[in-house]
Amino acid sequence: MQNKHDPDTPVVSTPVAKRTLINTILLASAVFLIPVLIGLLFVMVSHRLSPRPVAPDADSCAQLTNQLHDGSVTQATQLASLRREFRGTGLATDDVDIKLWATRAQEPETLFSVAPPTPEKRWNWHLSQDGLFALAVSVQIDHLDQRDVGLFDLIREEWVWTKTLPWPETHETPHVFGRNLILRYVKNAAFFALEIDPSGTIVSIDRLRAKTFEIPAPPPAFPNIAGQPVGIRHGVYFAADPQTGKLNGYAPTLLPGLHDVGPYHIGTVLSGNGLLLFRAFNGRVTVSDTLTGTLLQTFDAWPHTTNTVVTGALATGDGSGLTVFLQTEFDGTPPVRREWSVAIDVYAGTVKRSFNADALFAKPSTAETRSAMTPDGRWVLAVDTANALTISPAETSDRPSVSIPLDKVGISDTIRHIAFLEQGRYLQMRSDTHMWLLDFKQARTYGGLTARIATSSRTIPPEAYQVPPARSEPDAMLAVSEKGYGEQAPFDPDDLAHSFDADATAPSYLALRAEFCIANQAWGYAAGMLEEMARLQEYDVRAPRINPLLASRCQIMAGRPNQARTICSEALQSLIRRPDTTPRMILYHLQGLLFAQPE
Known part of the structure; x- marks a missing residue:
């Protein structure tokens, strides 16, 4: 009888069993190798389609x-x-x-470059009264004494309409209200008013009893800008290029991010974020908006006497606290001088006087320096003996990357001191009697901003309109309405149609353009773009959220205080519902702008 536990007994004793074992091994190898080969093939194809970036030589x-x-x-x-x-x-x-x-x-x-409706003709350009629209009128007249006319929206950067219309030779500055154009003109010694609706159709021509008629005179030509002057709106200089026929708008500022703060004395100090300006003088402390100069609050901090002078001031990073350092001189032989301070809680509105000597240790130094390093240690900014601002990499500070003569950008005073504010965004520059702020964050990101605008599309790509079938019905598409303060409200049918308009201006593009105009201090156009973004937010969830404080400041700088108050009021009603997530000094700032008295 064969011993089945005998180790000499072969496991595979027949050819059939051997073939079965070999097939099993091959199948197992195939099951293992096929996924590996597929993975390698996928990696090779992906590398071929999207090669790995290599370091430049x-x-x-x-x-x-x-x-x-x-x-x-x-x-x-x-x-x-x-x-x-x-x-x-x-x-x-x-x-x-x-x-x-x-x-x-x-x-x-x-800031603006508008091509004419057709390059084959020559064009005369006009600006609307508010500067938000441009009107192109062809020089050539057809056989019916009509001209080609086009209305261009400078905010949305689109042609509202282009039509062939009978057009007067002599007219005043056009007015545009809700894309309705009103034009006063004179013909045969009579005055008329022409109204054109948003579709470019003449809806009425009325005879006027006006006795005065004013033809706008073109502004003087700028020496370093070529072209025929057209007008100045919101500080932006518009000129028509005679070669291309384009209407170009040039920035009013010579250096993006630089603005004038105003007079300086030893009691003048800025908050660490650069939003608030404090002035302590003759017993009174004023709190103002740095950009607009709007007076937000006034404190009677100490009794004004001729023997008490301000020796320094120190503000917190958000501007919620201010300490004013004082010195009082008493008569005697020799005179006795006493240092003391006043602490102001700006948000609470309280004033506390202190004669504690320990408080004087926080008194800021009066030493002046003409160089400053960015908080990240990347750049060194300095003002040289020729009163030029130099910017150098920290590792090669003796070789400036750029040198900007300050007299070329409107600063004729000799700069005595420069320093970065606490939060590191703004550079404070001052002379003996004046102060300026430079937004260095805008300076560092300006090249990236212009590059993003150049590569961005004004319109929304068609694929962005693809939505799930369940949400394609108008009743299913809801938006958070700012007017309802968080309540869901259905889309307006007109807004719903506009949100799927292939020629609608993309909200992200508007945001970039608004930032661009803010950097160049074109406040009226920045305010208009932020208004358009706020309108888009009502129904387009892709629209970036706007900063209400920034929007209200732009409106004030554009000369629209009523619109600024409306923005502040709506923002406060919305933000006050979530005080834990809103910085209290932002609420303070908005409230101050809301109740500020017009000057």
Whole structure:
């Protein structure tokens, strides 16, 4: 009898069993290897379609950096092209961005560039009274004595209409209300008013009893800007290019992010975030908005006497607290001087006087310095003996990247002191009697902002309109209404149709344009773009949220205090419902702008 436990007994004793074992092994190998081969094939295809980025070679990097530092690239268009090359090779663009920003001290920024409806004709350009619309009128007249006319919306950057209409030779500045155009003109010694609706159709022509008629005179030409002057609106200078027929609008400021704060004395101090300005003088402390100069609050902090002077002031980062340091001199031989301080809780509105000597340790130094380093240690800013602002990398501070003569940007006073505010965004520059603020964050990001605008689409891509079938019905599409303060409200049918308009201006593009106008202090156009964004928020969930404090400040700078109060009122009613998530000094600032007395 065979021993089944005998180790000498073969496991596979027949050819059939051997073939079965081999097939099993091959099948197991195939099950294991096929996924591995498929994975390798997928990796090869993905690398072929999207190759792994490789570091640029040293020669190409050296060539690009040499172009940046050898002075061969100085114009804005050249620097913008060089920035794209830096981005393409993976190099940091910090130096290029600073140079792009600095070129605006020599080259005015073009905020608007509007091509005529058709390039085959010659065109005369006009601006509406509020400056938000441009009107193009062809020079050529057809056989019916009609001209080609077009109305362009500068906020949405789109043609409202282009029509062939009978057009008067002599007329006043056009007015546009809700895209309805009103034009007063004179013909045969009689005055008329022409009204055109948003579709470009003449709806009425009325005879007027007016006795005065004013033809707007073009502004004087700027020496460094070519073209036929058209007008100035909200500080933006518009000129028509005789070669291309385009209407170009140039920025009013010579350096983006730089603005005048006003007079300076030793009792003048800014909050750490640069939003609030404090002035302590003759026993009174005033709190103002840094940008608009709007007076927000006044404190009678100490009795005014001729023997008490302010020796310093210190504000907190958000402006909620202020300490004023004083010195009182008493008569005697020798005179006795006593240091003391006044602590003001700006938010609570309380004033506390202190004669504690320990409080004097917080007194700011009066030493002046003409150089400052950014909080991240990346850049060193300095004012040299020629009163030029220089910006240098921290590692090579002796070789400035840019040098901007301050007299070229409107600062004729000699700068005595510069320093970054507590939160590191703003650079404070002051002379003996005046103060300026430079938004260095805008300076560092200006090149990136212009690049994003250049590569952004004004309209929303068609694929963005694709929604799930369950939400494609109008009744299913709800938005959070700002007027309802959180309550869901259905879309207005007109708004719903506009939200799916292929030519509608993209909210993200409006946000970039608004930021661009704010940097260049084109406040009226920035306010209009923020208004349009607020309107889009009513029904478009893709629209970026606007900053109500920024929007209200833009409205004030644009000369629209009533609109600013409306924004502040609506924002306060919305934000007061969630005080835990809203900084209290933002509420204070909005409330101050709401109840500020007009000057």
